[in-house]
Amino acid sequence: MRDELQDLVDQVAGLLGAPATLEDAAFTLLAFCAHPVDGGAPVDGGAPVDGGAPVDATPVDATPVMDAVRTRSILGRGSAPDTRRWFEDFVIAGAEGPLRIPADPAAGILTRLVLPVRHGGRTHGYLWLLDGGRTDPTDRADPALARARELAAEAGRLLAQREWTAGDLGRPLATALTGTPAARAQATRTLAAAHGPDTALVLVALRPAGAPLPAGWRGPGGGAISAVLHEEDRPAPLAAVLLPVRAPGDLRPAGALAAAALAGLPRGSTAGLSTVARGVAGLAERWDQARTAADVAAAVARFSPVAHWDELGSWRLLAGLAAPDPAVSPLLADPVLTETAEVWLDAGAGAARAAQELGIHRQTLYYRLGRIEELTGLDLADGDARLLVHASLRCARLRGNGPAAG
Incomplete structure (x- = not known):
């Protein structure tokens, strides 16, 4: 959606020959276009284009392209509350067509054209253009303005889609x-x-x-x-x-x-x-x-x-197992031996640590490990066998028929 909105802003800027900024109804910046002035310079700063004059040397007949409001909007990704209130005093939220916002030299604000971005009878945002007052917002015969209004309506549709709750x-x-x-x-x-x-x-x-x-x-x-x-x-x-x-x-x-x-x-x-x-x-x-x-x-x-x-x-891997290996089923029927096997395996097959965690003598642990080998038919001295038992025990736990969670 962001690319679509940016494309719409670029088109409007090109149609009306002025820098354009798109904000939503909360005055959050969504997209902007730095439309080149006649001298070939990018209007929002940067190196000249095609050898044109830099921005601070804009020809006197070129459109004014930057003011404090636009600068703050781009840098701050939206308009300040006082700026928002100033624009809202012109009843832009209820406007159904283009409006001319007058300049305020004392506040460093240039005149601008605003196209309400509407869809479904609601205003979803605003397209602002620093056009130097060239465009008459009431001129319905202006083909560029008519097309810009169509693009604003398309932006409204996109923003309405974005505003799903x-x-x-x-x-x-x-x-x-x-x-x-x-x-x-x-x-x-x-x-x-x-x-x-x-x-x-x-x-x-x-x-x-x-x-x-x-x-x-x-x-x-x-x-x-x-x-x-x-x-x-x-x-x-x-x-x-x-x-x-x-x-x-x-x-x-x-x-x-x-x-x-x-x-x-x-x-x-x-x-x-x-x-x-x-x-x-x-x-x-x-x-x-x-x-x-x-x-x-x-x-x-x-x-x-x-x-x-x-x-x-x-x-993560064990969760994908369909069921414990059948060889481990007899072990799962004995809660004490199941817990012993899991604690011992979690301890890296370390007898001293496992016996301490279980609170039993080491000889008792060895006896239980022997019983586990008898029940499963597996040699716990073999690494593959230990992996099979360990994975099966964890799989059983995930399916609710393993030892108490620890």
Whole structure:
């Protein structure tokens, strides 16, 4: 969407021969175009183009191209509150056609043409042009102005699409994660129009414990999009939350938001966070990451209540196992030996450390390890056998039939 808006601004600037700036209804800068003056110089600074005069040497017959308002808007990515109030005094929010804003020399403000960016009977933003007063906003016979109005209307359509609320986008999010391939593609395009390709996003899975989501559950705010997903392989629905992230390398705000959302769910509920990526491509893969992280958080106490996919280590791979190896099934029937095997394997097969953690004598540990070999038929001196047992135990834990989470 950003490229489309930039293209529209470039076209308007070219049509009317003036620098153009696009802001949304909250006066946040969306795009701008530095239209060259007659001398070939870029109007917003920089080196001359094609040997033309630099900006501060603009010919006297060239359009004034820069004032304090435009400078602050570009540098600050939007207009200051006092500037906004000054423009709003000209009733621009309700205008349906072009308006002329007079100059204010005392404030360093040049005259400008404003094209309201409208769609569906609402104003979604403004196109500002520093045209030096050349364009008559009431001239309906001006073909350049007529075309500029059409482009402003197209910008309005794009901004209206961008302004979908989080509630409106819940259904597209659910479809993007669980729908058919064709439906996913359409839903992803809808989400992309809302967020753009450069927005850093993390996907959060909320996993209620022992009960469905409370009636009337609502997702967190903060620009998040939420959806409740009923998946065939799940006994209870999960909640998916798509959250913008300001600093891709810092997931603390996302983790805090997930923890706050868990406060409204049954005790023991968990959350999982996907990797952070820009845009909405690969949402289905990120959803697999998020719900796997939530499952691991529910099974392994050290990851609870909020687990990050990037921190799961081997659990990421183990979550993809369909079931424990049959050789380990007899072991799983004995809770004491199951715990012994897992603690010993987690300790790197170190007897002293495992015995200490279990609170037993080392000889007792050796006896139990012998019993484990008898039950499984595996030689625990063999590294492959230990890997098989370890992976199977963790797989069993993720599926709820392993030892108590530790």
